[in-house]
């Protein structure tokens with residue numbers, strides 16, 4: 001299926017790739033925050049630009065075309081390392097390390113200055129993106145995954161940059177629709193509430209009882 005790539009990798013090879021690329025994304029994430037906040041003199045900015053150009057050219061000498069997509073291994077394990085919210089290789093991702101405890105799906109994350117909207121507060125669109133992902137993952141974890149059909153968000157109060165929790169749980173399932181609700185929590189107070197409807201797309205439903213391995217499984 002489009003964007004899905006099967007790779008014959010062992011768990012050891014995946015662990016090695018993770019150890020290689022996660023620090024790369026971490027360093028670039030730090031670079032993004034440093035870019036927002038730096039106050040060094042102009043020659044130092046010029047030097048930084050040159051170093052970044054060199055690094056970008058080096059990484060570009062061999063690279064995937066288009067996007068990372070979803071990579072599967074034959075045992076049905078799914079890697080979503082390019083994902084904008086959780087992708088291990090994606091410096092744009094905060095990143096969210098989404099976990100599961102009982103019926104609750106959640107992520108504890110520190111939101112840096114590069115995600116600012118209103119002064120000192122997290123941008124509402126970034127909050128929406130995180131909720132989209134965490135609500136979607138609740139549907140996946142409950143075994144009733146789908147694409148976001150509808151996402152409704154109520155911003156009750158500003159969410160300060162810094163440590164937050166994003167959490168979700170499946171409320172009910174109606175046919176191909178999974179209804180999920182979630183919250184953003186700061187210091188035990190709910191700042192944002194969300195409700196989503198996640199729908200298993202017709203293209204996947206048409207695969208019948210035998211969807212390709214991994215497509216319905218939690219990714220990482």
Ligand SMILES: CCCCCCCC/C=C\CCCCCCCC(=O)SCCNC(=O)CCNC(=O)[C@H](O)C(C)(C)COP(=O)(O)OP(=O)(O)OC[C@H]1O[C@@H](n2cnc3c(N)ncnc32)[C@H](O)[C@@H]1OP(=O)(O)O
Pocket residue numbers: 001132133134136137140145146147148149150175176177197199200201202203204215216
């Ligand atoms: C293709 C391969 C990939 C599949 C992978 C699936 C498994 C997912 C696994 C892992 C997820 C991980 C977590 C992700 C987290 C991040 C999520 C995102 O960022 S997702 C990107 C943003 N969302 C979109 O781009 C959706 C764009 N829209 C669509 O693709 C379709 O409109 C879709 C799938 C939402 C519905 O299409 P239909 O063809 O399946 O729908 P119809 O058959 O007409 O309706 C089915 C039922 O759904 C209702 N429905 C249809 N659209 C709805 C909507 N937008 N909102 C609410 N209900 C809707 C209908 O009324 C109908 O309900 P009644 O069964 O009659 O009760």
